[in-house]
Amino acid sequence: MQWHSIRTKVVGALLLCLVVGMAGILVLMRYCFEHNARVLATESVTGAQKLFGILESREISKMTTAGDILLTNAQFRDALAAKDRDRLLAIAQPLMPELKQQGITNWIFHTVEPEQTVLLRVHNPGVSGDHLNRFMTKEVARTHAVVSGSELARAGFALRTIRPVYDAKGAVAGYVEFGEELGSFARTMKEQTGNDYALLLNKKFVDRKNWADTSAALHRRDNWDDNAAYVLNDKTTASDDIMQFQGDLESIPAEGEVLERFQRDDSVLVRGLFPIHDAAGNAVGAIFVVRDITDFYVSVRQTQLVLMAVTVVVLALGAIVVVVLLNRLVFQRLRDIIQVATRVVGGAYHTAIQVSGNDEVSQFEQLFEQFRHVFVDVLSQVPQHHERELQER
Amino acid sequence: MGQLNDLKVKIEEKIKADNLDAADIKGKLGLRSGKLFAFITPTTPDDPAAIAKLKEAAKEILHMSL
Numbered sequence: 001m002q003w004h005s006i007r008t009k010v011v012g013a014l015l016l017c018l019v020v021g022m023a024g025i026l027v028l029m030r031y032c033f034e035h036n037a038r039v040l041a042t043e044s045v046t047g048a049q050k051l052f053g054i055l056e057s058r059e060i061s062k063m064t065t066a067g068d069i070l071l072t073n074a075q076f077r078d079a080l081a082a083k084d085r086d087r088l089l090a091i092a093q094p095l096m097p098e099l100k101q102q103g104i105t106n107w108i109f110h111t112v113e114p115e116q117t118v119l120l121r122v123h124n125p126g127v128s129g130d131h132l133n134r135f136m137t138k139e140v141a142r143t144h145a146v147v148s149g150s151e152l153a154r155a156g157f158a159l160r161t162i163r164p165v166y167d168a169k170g171a172v173a174g175y176v177e178f179g180e181e182l183g184s185f186a187r188t189m190k191e192q193t194g195n196d197y198a199l200l201l202n203k204k205f206v207d208r209k210n211w212a213d214t215s216a217a218l219h220r221r222d223n224w225d226d227n228a229a230y231v232l233n234d235k236t237t238a239s240d241d242i243m244q245f246q247g248d249l250e251s252i253p254a255e256g257e258v259l260e261r262f263q264r265d266d267s268v269l270v271r272g273l274f275p276i277h278d279a280a281g282n283a284v285g286a287i288f289v290v291r292d293i294t295d296f297y298v299s300v301r302q303t304q305l306v307l308m309a310v311t312v313v314v315l316a317l318g319a320i321v322v323v324v325l326l327n328r329l330v331f332q333r334l335r336d337i338i339q340v341a342t343r344v345v346g347g348a349y350h351t352a353i354q355v356s357g358n359d360e361v362s363q364f365e366q367l368f369e370q371f372r373h374v375f376v377d378v379l380s381q382v383p384q385h386h387e388r389e390l391q392e393r
Numbered sequence: 394m395g396q397l398n399d400l401k402v403k404i405e406e407k408i409k410a411d412n413l414d415a416a417d418i419k420g421k422l423g424l425r426s427g428k429l430f431a432f433i434t435p436t437t438p439d440d441p442a443a444i445a446k447l448k449e450a451a452k453e454i455l456h457m458s459l
Contacts, residue, residue: 346417347419347430351416379431
């Protein structure tokens with residue numbers, strides 16, 4: 001290979017363009033993937049947060065309506081006012097399966113303050129008489145109005161509504177509370193979006209003994225020691241490793257946070273989480289969101305391959321066209337000029353150059369042809385040569 | 394005097410014997426040695442530098458030792 005040749009330099013430059021083009025495509029596609037993966041992750045977190053809010057509102061509305069209907073039944077009111085636990089149980093228990101079907105898992109009757117103890121847990125009649133020192137029970141006693149929100153309790157983290165029940169004279173006879181485990185939210189959200197969710201609870205707000213008891217009652221593994229800062233309350237995937245979070249739950253911004261991308265086997269996943277607050281406004285945990293973007297990743301990879309293949313083909317064809325054009329328009333004509341010049345020096349003075357076209361090389365051909373005429377004219381003026389030419393004739 | 398012309402004659406004989414393109418070969422030799430063949434005659438002075446250059450050109454182009 002002749003390194004000094006223009007052809008080599010042009011082909012080299014085209015190859016360099018090819019390499020730079022390929023590198024550019026790789027960088028661009030990488031950026032495109034990273035950017036879009038981040039957008040998808042952000043969208044998953046914000047979407048999940050909105051969906052969680054909608055579900056929360058819908059369930060609060062459902063439990064409020066259940067309370068409204070209940071209060072139209074004077075039997076409940078009278079039994080609660082009389083603190084007649086057996087009568088309440090007899091009236092409420094037949095309704096519990098239907099409420100469970102609607103997702104309501106907790107149904108509690110509280111006595112009125114100052115004792116404000118649990119008169120009856122319809123979902124768990126064996127446990128009663130305890131005093132619930134919770135924000136919501138205090139708040140309903142203070143305001144005598146409906147209080148709604150999420151709250152951690154013995155049975156776990158649940159969305160609750162608690163409202164006063166008035167007796168026939170209009171005095172507060174007690175309180176009725178409905179609750180729904182937040183774990184069911186994760187499953188509903190998965191059904192609607194296809195993404196996976198997990199509920200993480202800050203250990204600061206969870207009682208260790210209650211957690212162990214609840215785990216035993218629900219026949220689930222006691223995972224208290226899995227993480228120092230939080231416990232995994234519920235999740236929609238069998239895998240624990242994709243739900244890992246090493247940060248501080250309380251430092252998650254209100255709009256949520258997107259975590260690093262994660263690859264497991266052949267799947268590419270984006271992750272994020274958003275905080276959840278209890279009725280008192282404490283950031284008690286977070287909902288972890290995992291979205292599988294494998295299809296998107298594969299699609300980007302395919303686009304990348306197609307783009308690279310197209311670039312290689314286009315640049316290779318371009319290189320061939322450029323080399324052929326250079327050969328025909330420049331190199332071949334330069335070779336012709338060199339050959340004519342050589343022959344003229346060798347004595348074939350009348351070997352003319354064929355001037356073709358009017359491009360840059362044509363101008364040189366024309367100039368050389370004019371030079372040849374001058375050269376031949378000069379030679380004819382040299383006596384020695386003139387005589388020889390005459391002899392040869 | 395006449396050495397350059399002798400070389401020229403030998404080269405022309407070689408061109409004829411090998412049936413080569415005379416104008417092309419003479420042109421190449423002329424360009425390489427800096428001496429126009431048409432100007433070499435029996436009376437051309439014996440310039441040692443010109444003789445050496447022509448011999449060198451002939452060796453390179455015609456593979457001919459003169």
